[in-house]
Amino acid sequence: xxxxxxxxxxxxxxxxxxxxxxxxxxxxxxxxxxxxxxxxxxxxxxxxxxxxxxxxxxxxxxxxxxxxxxxxxxxxxxxxxxxxxxxxxxxxxxxxxxxxxxxxxxxxxxxxxxxxxxxxxxxxxxxxxxxxxxxxxxxxxxxxxxxxxxxxxxxxxxxxxxxxxxxxxxxxxxxxxxxxxxxxxxxxxxxxxxxxxxxxxxxxx
Amino acid sequence: xxxxxxxxxxxxxxxxxxxxxxxxxxxxxxxxxxxxxxxxxxxxxxxxxxxxxxxxxxxxxxxxxxxxxxxxxxxxxxxxxxxxxxxxxxxxxxxxxxxxxxxxxxxxxxxxxxxxxxxxxxxxxxxxxxxxxxxxxxxxxxxxxxxxxxxxxxxxxxxxxxxxxxxxxxxxxxxxxxxxxxxxxxxxxxxxxxxxxxxxxxxxx
Numbered sequence: 001x002x003x004x005x006x007x008x009x010x011x012x013x014x015x016x017x018x019x020x021x022x023x024x025x026x027x028x029x030x031x032x033x034x035x036x037x038x039x040x041x042x043x044x045x046x047x048x049x050x051x052x053x054x055x056x057x058x059x060x061x062x063x064x065x066x067x068x069x070x071x072x073x074x075x076x077x078x079x080x081x082x083x084x085x086x087x088x089x090x091x092x093x094x095x096x097x098x099x100x101x102x103x104x105x106x107x108x109x110x111x112x113x114x115x116x117x118x119x120x121x122x123x124x125x126x127x128x129x130x131x132x133x134x135x136x137x138x139x140x141x142x143x144x145x146x147x148x149x150x151x152x153x154x155x156x157x158x159x160x161x162x163x164x165x166x167x168x169x170x171x172x173x174x175x176x177x178x179x180x181x182x183x184x185x186x187x188x189x190x191x192x193x194x195x196x197x198x199x200x201x202x203x204x205x
Numbered sequence: 206x207x208x209x210x211x212x213x214x215x216x217x218x219x220x221x222x223x224x225x226x227x228x229x230x231x232x233x234x235x236x237x238x239x240x241x242x243x244x245x246x247x248x249x250x251x252x253x254x255x256x257x258x259x260x261x262x263x264x265x266x267x268x269x270x271x272x273x274x275x276x277x278x279x280x281x282x283x284x285x286x287x288x289x290x291x292x293x294x295x296x297x298x299x300x301x302x303x304x305x306x307x308x309x310x311x312x313x314x315x316x317x318x319x320x321x322x323x324x325x326x327x328x329x330x331x332x333x334x335x336x337x338x339x340x341x342x343x344x345x346x347x348x349x350x351x352x353x354x355x356x357x358x359x360x361x362x363x364x365x366x367x368x369x370x371x372x373x374x375x376x377x378x379x380x381x382x383x384x385x386x387x388x389x390x391x392x393x394x395x396x397x398x399x400x401x402x403x404x405x406x407x408x409x410x
Contacts, residue, residue, distance in 0.1 A: 015404035020385055023360070041385045079407040086403070093302035098399065100298050103383055107400040108407065147410055148403065155228070172406035174399060178308055180225055180246045188409050190402040191221075194303065194379060195312040197395040198291070198353065199220035201377035202284040202313065204393050205352055 010051045011078075016041050017048065018074045022106075025067050033064035080108025087141065089161055090152035091116035091124065091131045094176050098150055099126040109148070113140060134161075141168040148172045155179035215256045216283075221246050222253065223279045227311075230272050238269035285313025292346065294366055295357035296321035296329065296336045299381050303355055304331040314353070318345060339366075346373040353377045360384035 020040040024032055034045035034052075041048075052058055052065075058073050059065040075081040086109050088095050099114050116122060117134040124131045132140065141149070149170045151158055158177035165173065171187050178193045225245040229237055239250035239257075246253075257263055257270075263278050264270040280286040291314050293300050304319050321327060322339040329336045337345065346354070354375045356363055363382035370378065376392050383398045 011408050012405050014408070015401040016385065018404065019383060019398070019401060023384060039387070042387070077408065078404050079410060080404055084403075084407060084410075093305050097298035097302040101399070103398075103400055104403075107404065109400060109403055148406070150399065171410055172403070174402050174406075178224060179228060180221065182244070182247070188406040190405055192397050192399065192402060193224070193308075194306070194355065194397065195308055195314060196220040196224060197379050197397060198289075198309075198314055198377070199223065199283050199285055199312065200217050200395055201353070201379075201393040202289060203216050203219070203282065205284060205289075205376055 006054050010054060013043065013047075013051055014074055014078055016043075017052070018071065018078065018080075019107075021067050021071050021074070025071060030067055031064055032067055032070075034059070037065075075108070078108075082108065083110050084108055084148055085110055085112045085144065085146050086148045086150060087112060087137075087146055088114040088150045088152060089116075089134065089137065089165070090176075091118070091121045091126065092152060094152040095150075096126055098152060099129055111150075112144070112146070115140075137161075138164050138168040141165065141170060145169065148174070150174040150176065152176045211259050215259060218248065218252075218256055219279055219283055221248075222257070223276065223283065223285075224312075226272050226276050226279070230276060235272055236269055237272055237275075239264070242270070280313070283313075287313065288315050289313055289353055290315055290317045290349065290351050291353045291355060292317060292342075292351055293319040293355045293357060294321075294339065294342065294370070295359075295381075296323070296326045296331065297357060300355075300357040301331055303357060304334055316355075317349070317351070320345075342366075343369050343373040346370065346375060350374065353379075355379040355381065357381045 034048040038045040155177045239253040243250040
């Protein structure tokens with residue numbers, strides 16, 4: 001296996017397989033096939049076999065995949081066999097919702113700080129967190145060696161905030177602001193923009 | 206142009222172009238090139254030209270694209286030259302955030318109803334909306350001829366709720382529940398799951 005050579009598109013499918021396998025495991029299922037997994041995720045069995053085989057021989061002809069084993073392997077490949085510290089920038093409605101979201105820790109992430117520049121929000125308690133001043137963002141990110149940020153701020157300030165985050169050492173940004181971000185090649189961005197996602201479907205209506 | 210033949214992957218990029226072009230228009234820019242647009246969205250100029258040319262000759266060699274014209278064309282192609290009624294199912298933190306989100310109407314969508322099955326939430330006011338009982342979901346969707354739903358409910362009830370929605374006429378689901386949904390071929394699903402999006406990036410860290 002040569003990690004450098006795995007196409008991005010395959011990497012984007014692995015978390016979907018991981019989630020479906022975890023779902024099966026939660027229901028007590030111990031083994032699965034590429035056919036069954038494919039039905040769960042809406043991807044062909046052949047594609048799943050091809051994707052997974054990029055990383056080694058994790059299944060057996062006839063008996064399929066051991067779910068606990070494949071879960072371990074996928075977590076290892078995706079590096080979520082550990083807990084990543086994540087910050088949220090923006091304590092509006094979406095920032096609140098994310099700060100209170102219970103679905104992160106099981107899947108490799110822990111929200112450790114939330115920031116805002118609004119004096120009315122700084123100091124507010126959200127779950128276990130207290131909203132911190134964005135003025136301290138770079139320093140806190142750097143001193144805590146945090147690599148992942150979720151941006152829930154207005155589009156107008158998203159690029160300048162990203163520039164600061166990248167300078168402070170952030171390498172992965174989950175961007176909820178409805179704007180494309182420019183980042184260096186070694187920084188990854190994923191986009192969550194409900195209007196964009198809806199527009200991907202209206203074409204077909 | 207044969208709409209049937211445009212690959213899905215191209216359709217998924219159009220809303221990103223649309224968003225960037227709108228951003229430029231908001232800043233008073235009247236014309237752009239595939240190069241400039243490409244820098245905004247992180248996609249090659251050649252890819253952009255190829256994608257857009259699937260739908261007609263919207264640009265001119267040398268002078269590039271008229272932004273207002275291309276905006277009109279993209280909105281028409283994506284069918285967001287109108288306002289789609291959308292419902293939210295699930296009035297938790299995420300449902301609240303979406304119900305209060307200001308970024309929909311400019312981009313073709315209007316949230317018209319929000320539902321929950323929790324008696325403590327039914328009747329609650331969120332912005333201009335009042336949380337309605339999920340028991341009335343199918344009837345309301347059908348009688349209002351609504352085609353688009355956003356699901357912000359737990360994964361455990363997402364499939365059964367989707368089945369009901371599809372039966373009532375929903376053709377597009379934006380799913381925030383962390384689970385893959387099975388739907389008929391004529392129904393589209395887009396997924397927003399922050400943990401999955403984060404896991405697409407940790408591989409590279």
